[in-house]
Each structure stands twice: as structure tokens, then as C-alpha cells.
Amino acid sequence: MIEVRKSNARGQVSFDWLDSKHSFSFGSYYDPQHMGFSVLRVINDDTIKPSAGFGTHGHKDMEIITFVTQGTIEHKDSMGNVKQLPKGEFQLMSAGKGITHSEYNASDSEQLTLLQIWIEPESVGSPDYQQKDFGQTQGLTAVITPTGENGTLKIKQNATISHLYLAAGTDQPLIIDNKRKVYIQVVEGELKLNEHILTAGDGIKLSGLTEAQLKNNAPQPLEALVFDLP
Template sequence: MIDIRKAADRGQANFDWLDSKHTFSFGSYHDPKHMGFSALRVINDDTIAPATGFGTHGHRDMEIITFVTQGVIEHKDSMGNVQQLPKGEFQIMSAGKGITHSEYNGSDSDPLKLLQIWIEPESLGGIPGYQQKDFGQTQGLTPIITPNGENGTLKIKQQASVSHLYLASGTQQQLNITNNRKVFIQVVEGQLNISGQILKPGDGAKITDQSILQLINNSQQILEALVFDLP
């Protein structure tokens, strides 16, 4: 089964400094039909105005993934990390028993765009952690986050993985799904054809009871998406 979540149907929060689209229920947006998918709890598509951002705030018991699609994040946290996160880089914070952090747009003139993703951990508590890496843009599926951190991937405290899908125009990628796993695909750029259904930027797809999918880019643009393999 392939259940499409259209970008236009997402929840929205709009402030002077932040425009946020919510794939799943978040903050003041509540929809009992969209409370998450397996361990995937949040996908927020955020646009942050220049020289603004999220002040210091806390999290616990959540795996928090950030992927920058435009601009640079200025990051500080209670573990002592002071980092810049530019376009194309991935960051994961394991909040564990508790962490505080801030995220600001590093530009005084240009907006910052990012995806903020929350995945529930398989166990609560534990020591917080921070990881950050640029994986480049490689044709096909590139593993980014895995439960064991193998082959240079970032490590997550859940039996879940995240891959970066990058397809040139006129190419495709086969996705094999084993052991009745669930898959969620979030389109970042371009158009994705799944079984004749076209997904555009901001669209997502919940995929269950499938073993093989052909992910096709038959548009004239580059396709970029995130693929979540979930328990």
C-alpha cells in the first residue's frame, strides 16, 4: 500500500520569523489521522527568516535529525558543541536523558530552509550525543543514518535507517523492502514516480506491505528525497 501525504495538506505554523509545514501532528496542529508513522514522529519543513531562529530549548528521549536544504545553521548545545551546519549536511542529536540547544539562521540577508525530523528511540534515557556529516550527492541511495553506524553512517538509537535518494533525470532506483518493514519517503526536490503516482517537493508517502518498489525520475529535474526504513 502506498499512502500519499500531499504537501498542501500538511499542517502549518506561521510566525514573523518562522514558516513551518508539519507532515505529522506538532505543536498547535493536531490531526489524529497523522500522529506519526511507526517510530517516525515529526517531519517539519521549516523556513527561518534571516538573523532569527530557535532560542535555547530542551528535548529528551528523542532522536532529532536536521537536514539543511538552503543556508547555514548556527548551532549551540549543552554538550559544548558550537557548530555550523551548511546546506547538504546532516545532523543527529540523541537527546537521551536531556539536552538543551539553540539553532539560528547564520545569514543576515537570506532565509534558512531545513527539514527537522524526530524519531522515537527504542529505549529511554541515556547519555545525549551529537553527530554531523556531509555525505555529498551520489547517484542512487546513500545510507546516512543506521542503528549501528556502519560504513561511516551516523548512528541512531532505533532500529531505523535513513537514506538520501538522488536521481538524475531519466534514471531509477530499485528499493527492496524486507521483513515487513515500513518505509516513508519525503521528497525534497524534483518529482518522484512511485507506481505511477507522482510526488512533488514536500510530498511524502507511507509505504506498507511492499517488497519491491521502483523509484523513478522521469522529469527533467534532479530528484532528491529522504527514504526512512522503519520497524
């Protein structure tokens, strides 16, 4: 099964300080056809105005991943972390049995854009915070894994997130366990997956497949996130 989720079909919410596009039902946006995919519950594509952001609020029972695509986040949480997360870095916050935090645009002049991703955990324990820049390496780079192997961030779920970077005119085979599900979210550029063409903001669901071919036929680099899910 292959199902494309086009960028312009996503739910959209706007406030005076935030524009957010929701791949799955979230907050005031409800679509029973798009409640998540496997344990992947949320992908929000957020644009935040200068010096604005999310005030202190709580989470529990969720693995929350943030990937900054422009600007810098100012992060504070109830574990005592006071961090900045610049463009290209990944943040994994395990909410555990309960955590509060705030997230703000650290700039007073430039907008902040990010992907906020929620994955349902396999187990719930104490809150945890991890952050790392994995750079831009050609091909697929695992950034979040269940074991934390090879310096990846460790998630409390049988799921792996990889960063896909393809230079112009290059391709990458994707080998899939046909008992697993895969979701791909395009961040920048154009992705050709088999006969499907996806651009920034588009997503695609894959299930029951054993392989797919990922290609960048465009002149600019391609950047995407690839979720391997139970």
C-alpha cells in the same frame, strides 16, 4: 498499503520569523489521522528568516535529525558543541535523558530552509551529537543507521535513513522487507513511485510491500529522504 501525504495537506504554522509545514501533528497543529508513522514522529519543513531562529530550549527521549536544504544553521548545545551546519549536511542529536540547544539562521541576509525530523528512540542514555556531509551520489546512500556502519551516523533505533538522488531520466529499485515500513519525503524534483507522482514536500507511506520502483522522469535532479522503519 500505499498512502500519499501531499504537501498542501500538511499542517502549517507561521510566525513573523518562521514558516513551518508539519507532516504529522506537532505543537498547535493536531490531526488524529497523522500522528506519525511507526517510530517516525515529526517531519517539519521549516523556513527561517535571516538572523532568526529557535532560542535555547530542551529535549529528551528523542532522536532529532536536521537536514539543511538552503543556507546554514548556527547550533549551540549544553554539551558544549558550537557548530555550523550548511546546506546538504545531516545532523543527528540524541537528546537522551535531557539536552538544551539553540538553532539560528547564520545569515543576516538569506533565508534558511531545513527538514527537522524526530524519531522515537529504542533506548535512552546520554545525549550525543553527530554531523556529516554525505554529498550527492546517484542512487540510495545510507546516511543514518542503527550500527553507524560505513561512516554513517548512528541512531538509537532500528531505523535507517537513506538519501535518494536521481539524475534526470534515471531510476532506482527499492527492495523492502514486508515486515518493515517505509516513508519517503521528497525534497526537490519529481518522484514517480509505481503509478504515483510526488513533488517537493510530498510524502508517501509504504507497508506490506516487498519492492517499489523509484523513477525521475523530470528534467531536473530528484532528491528525497527514504526512511526504513520497524
